[in-house]
Amino acid sequence: MNIDRRRFVGSAAGITATTGVAADWFWPKHSVSYQRPRSFVAILNATEYSEKVEALLMDGLRLFRLNLNGRRVLLKPNLVEDLPGPVNTNADLIGAAARCFLRLGAAKVVVGEGPGHQRDTELVVQAANLKPHLADRRIHFVDLNRDELARVKLKARYSGLGELWLPRTVLDSDFIVSMPKVKTHHWAGVTLSLKNMFGIVPGMKYGWPKNLLHWHGIHKCILDICATVPIHFVIADGITAMEGNGPLQGTARDLGKIVVADDPVAADATCARLMGLDPLRVQHLSDGGRFLGNLNANRIMMLGERVEPPARPFSVLPDFEYLIAPTR
């Protein structure tokens, strides 16, 4: 039988593609799935940071009937830099969340963060004005950049990293709450609860910034980290958000929302929709929707207010204009 070169190349390409699809089917890139039949999300309206936030958040948390008795809760805010503007998760919201979880029965609440750019964590904590909230002896702060580390095999293989050293404080927590600042991001498109988990990767091993993760692909590393360290709950700070050249140099955007959810993918999808962006076009959300949580709006139960896209979508850098959701 004669096979000409064109036919041979075509057949080889077909076999390769089929093998790739089959390999992904039989040998998926993740060994865990956190998807449930239904995820719950609540959008809380808050126009400003004040002492009223705690009562509002408590009402929101009660909708979820959380069982936190005796559990060690880790709050992972987004504290990045000592810069003005809506760069960091607001300290009043972090403090309110810590007190709410204690009231809900948590044995211990730790606020943990490993800032990605600024090596001087104390400077970031000062700039974020978090110190007054840490005066409560029941609330501890841990610098995740310099915590004791343990080597952990990753539960997904998107990045090819295989394993990471991760902080003991994170690994020993029973209930991890990602508390992102709702922002656009000049490398990832958006930075929400999933991207926020970059902050658990220790600077003492991987440096400032955690550049190795960038070389291995931001979206892929997000998937691997969140597969390995599951997020149990999300409180996203969207009262004052950031648009444009985030996560540091963008401009403030008043969104007036706190998004609370028991599923990080559902939370991020909701935040993206509130920003006027299409979550399906955010790579780590689209891939994460297969195993980290629910992306499809049909599987996200809104407790209370529905998602209303903004009249004007969040501005993004030209490289990310494809994220803007088509208007209806």
Place this chain on the structure above:
Amino acid sequence: MLGVVPVGTRDPRWFAVDLDVSYTKGSLCLMVHFSVSDTVLASRQLVSGGWSFASSQQASIEATCLAAFALADEMPANAGASTQFLLKSQFADGCWPAFEGDSEGSWTTALSLCYLNGMTDFASAREKASHWLVEERGREAHWFWRWKFKTADRNVSFDPDKYGWPWISGSASWVIPTAFSVIALKQFTVCNRSELSEKRIRLGVDMLLDRACAGGGWNSGNSIVYGVPLPAHAEATAIALLALQDEERTSVIRASLGWLKQKSAAIESVESLAWCILCLFVYQEPVDHLKAGLATLVGDGRDIRNNATLATAILALRCGEMIHPFVVLR
């Protein structure tokens, strides 16, 4: 102040300070701070001879080097144990990991070499470390990535031909690891220059000068991303300036020094302020007012959980009383 000294302290200097009536009240207080902080730091030394960052049993090479520097004069036995720990932790190829248990080389090799440079012994360990540093480079040193950053990826503005050192092998060059590597190699080659080491030092210096922020100082790496200038960081600026201390005072260095002097007056964080003092002292700028502020922030040192920060503060408060650990005499 006297009541805060731990019972059973073996710090002989404490008693010397207690009996020294020639000091003014202010300077006596400073001396007391030093001595108690020494004791606090020494009490946190691990059985291995190293120090962890906080309360764990996992020694960090960074914390160990800084603590050993801080206690070298006053508590030589503690520093000696940490020297032994460092020598045991060095890998066969000359590098050090970031922490005990890690199996990869890291930027802490530069810091360890700085520490060993202050000793007359351990020539073999220093030689191997310097060789590793000369060979190590940021990932953008590879022709493919240089080409990519020059042609396809222009969102970050820098000259990829000027590369330094990474935090960890396999990533790009960053300011702090490059600055420490330049200091370590400059110190090591004071009497031992080679064409190869000079070339590598020059490349590192050029990288630092290329990445300086528009108004002076350094961010963690690049100075412009997506056309927007990034703000300088005090710690990165101080360490970068330490690496450039013997270079010609170009406009970049002068602007950065000016930025740091202005910034340091408002810093209320121990780590950043300590690095500012260590840097400004080398540039013969007045630091007494900064030292007084730092002494107040440090107190007796007990509230500073990060041992690397406490050690850096002790070093900064001792500027002028000891050989500066990061001075370059070329």
